[in-house]
Amino acid sequence: MGGGARRALSRPAWVLCLSLLALAPAVASAQQTLTVAAFPAIDEVVRAAIPAWQRLHPNVRIKVVSRQFADHHTAMTTALSTSANLPDVMQLEVGYVGRFARGGGLEDLSRAPYDIGRQASRFVPYALAQATSRTGAVVAVPTDIGPGTLLYRADLLAKAGVGEAEINRSWDDYIASGLKIKAATGAYTLAHARDIKDIVIRIGVQPGEGLYFDDESRVLVTSPRFVRAFELARQVRQNKLDAKVSAWSNEWAEGFKRGTIATQMSGAWMAAHLSNWIAPDTKGLWRAAQLPGGAYAAFGGSFFAIPRGASAANKPLAWQFIQLITLDRERQLAAFKTQDAFPALLETFDDPFFELPIAFLGGEKARLIWRDAARRITAVGVHKHDAFAEEVIDTELDKVLDRGKDIATALADAQRLLEKRAHR
Amino acid sequence: MKTPPALRLSPESTPYVLLSPFLILFAVFGVFPLAFSLYLAFQTWEPTSGFGAMQFVGLDNYAFALQDEWFWKSLKNTAWLALASGVPQHLVAIPLAYFIHSSFKRLRNGVVGAYFMPYITSTVAIAILFSSLFSTDYGLINVGLNVLSQVPLLGALLPADPVDWLNDPDRIKPAIAVLVFWRFVGFNVVLYLAALQTIPKDLYEAATMDGAGRLQQFFYITLPGLKPMIFFGVTLSIIGGLQLFEEPFILTGGRGGSDQSGMTTAIYLYRMAFDFNDFGAASAMSWLLFILVAVLTWLTNRAFRPRGPGA
DSSP: OHHHHHHHHTSHHHHHHHHHHHHSOOOOOOOSEEEEEEOTTHHHHHHHTHHHHHHHOTTOEEEEEEOOHHHHHHHHHHHHHHTOSOOSEEEEEHHHHHHHHHSSOBOOTTSTTTOGGGGGGGBOHHHHHHTBOTTSOBOOEEEEEEEEEEEEEHHHHHHTTOOTTTTTTOHHHHHHHHHHHHHHHOOBSBSOHHHHHHHHTTTTOOTTBBSSBBTTOOBOTTSHHHHHHHHHHHHHHHTTOBOOOOTTSHHHHHHHHTTOBOEEEEETTHHHHIIIIIOGGGTTTEEEEOOGGGOOOEEEEEEEEOBTTSOGGGHHHHHHHHHHHHHOHHHHHHHHHHHOOOBOBGGGTTSGGGGSOBGGGTTBOHHHHHHHHHHHOOOOBOOTTHHHHHHHHHHHHHHHHHHOOOHHHHHHHHHHHHHHHHTO | OOOOGGGSOOTTTHHHHHHHHHHHHHIIIIIHHHHHHHHHTTEEOOGGGOGGGOEEOTTHHHHHHHHOHHHHHHHHHHHHHHHHHHHHHHHHHHHHHHHHHHHOSSSHHHHHHHHHHHHHSOHHHHHHHHHHHSOTTTOHHHHHHHHHTTSTTHHHHSOSSOOOTTTSTTTHHHHHHHHHHHHHHHHHHHHHHHHHHTSOHHHHHHHHHTTOOHHHHIIIIIHHHHHHHHHHHHHHHHHHHHTOOHHHHHHTTTTTSGGGTTOOHHHHHHHHHHTTOOHHHHHHHHHHHHHHHHHHHHHHHHHHOOOOTTO
16 A cells, blocks of 8 residues: 555656645635626725625625736736636726727627616716627626816916916917916926827717727728827927826826926826825816817726626626616715716716815816716727727827928828738 | 655655656746747737637738837847947946956955846836936936036036936937946946956966066956856847846836837837737747847857867
């Protein structure tokens, strides 16, 4: 007996197997536990929903797996590609919804038993469209949105004698105001000339078109909206109106702290970032307005999805949980009030909270502006090469701004690069 | 206490059991990713659809990579950075090691330690530190340049406006090269110091007796004696230079800089996979990069190969 065991052990393969077994994590039985993977600050929204959930399902525990933004999406990509460690409910940022919609890894919520179509009219229209694939599959439910807004320093504008209506009347007025602000205060108008391009390419997107590609993967980057966007960005750079700093860099944050950047076009959530950590000392100096030139654009937003490979037994519960977060007026408003997560659920829009003044914005009732924008934003189709296309356009814009490349040539080069990639 | 015979390891299996922790970790974190990336390089794959979505495409990914102008652009950037940061490392490290070797006695370890510090410090921490040093409006480097520009005569040679190190496509490469040079010069100094200690002292004594000066000793004794270590050091610089990733990645905010001027091949293939979702092409590019590293290493080996008396 002892000799037999010894003989078996003497085989290296066995030894490796045994050691592997010892290393393998113990597989816990998932007994009525619903796993929700989320990133800040929505992980807090999920945690805040637990008491309400417990009232409905006292026996189902919610386990929140929280990771930082980039880590979260890397982990979700890995989980989907390997079908391992999948959560029952997955939060996704809008940029990843389009990408993940291409794969078959997420449940199509337009079908039974989910039938999200029946609830469609309850959401801000563009948000649900963002999660709808070309074939009509809905892979995620919107929970919060980022209506685009122009934040500006009222004190710097006043010093330059720029009226508050002047700055966002048109793009030309925006640049003219910038020149006055620069002359009077020395402050840059915006962080990077790229920011203006990012918005102007969104103006006038036709139905059936995405930003860079249309429904048939035809490349759209030589269209007038790109020409206009590049021209405006070049005008900004030639007049030295941009600080040449990229969003989220240290210099960018420093620019807001020191008041050397007078405006920022971003999602409504930006006001909370400025107030919470970027430049709390500038409280009362900022105001919000609609984007210049009648533009309405979405910046960010997050969604909840159910991975197809998740435990089948938990899927009905996962769907109920998603409904609790996204379709419950109380939960949506609580997320708005505590985490500045602008609700995607239309029935919250009549809440008096929208009319409260925001101290950081000098008592302005800015949520009314954002609510108006949210209703006007139209959906833009997504394409699997959008991230690549953005990089191509950014690089060609760099060449125009930093190396004096001709705009028509730059856009033609971008077109050529993207056509090579479009059907890959 | 006696171990029951059933649990006792046989002499034949003992080495495997003792080796297994390494072998398992190596298999999981070394062999498997290598094999998987080789496999991926011949597939097209939408990763979020799971493993089942892979499709064999033969050499398509390689053909795509070789026709991709950004791949070539990234190779050019990488070559520029490898040369601009690699060559000075050795040109400075060899004389510096010689100087430390011959001039420092008691302070030697402290001096070497100071030069070695950047190498053992976290790359990310260093890159973040340098990005604030290079900052256009708030960085110490521009503050220093500004102070120097007040000096008469010298001031005329320096730029009047703050230099935009990290956003100007022509400045970002030198900025990255400076950081990489600073980080690895100490490592090379340590390599060369070790090699210097193996050169027999009597060679120098004999040379002194024959009337050779310090410079002659350096060129006829030290340099030939260092040759094997130069080969080793240059090989490491080639491999490290071609795989350059963290320093430019952090300095350019993960994008590669304006006009992708700081986008090395490693950054490009990372973005290809994780930003642009094309794992197949990214894997193909990484194998092309590997082939390039292997060829260059082989060429270096040829260049440094000891030649027979006739050659």
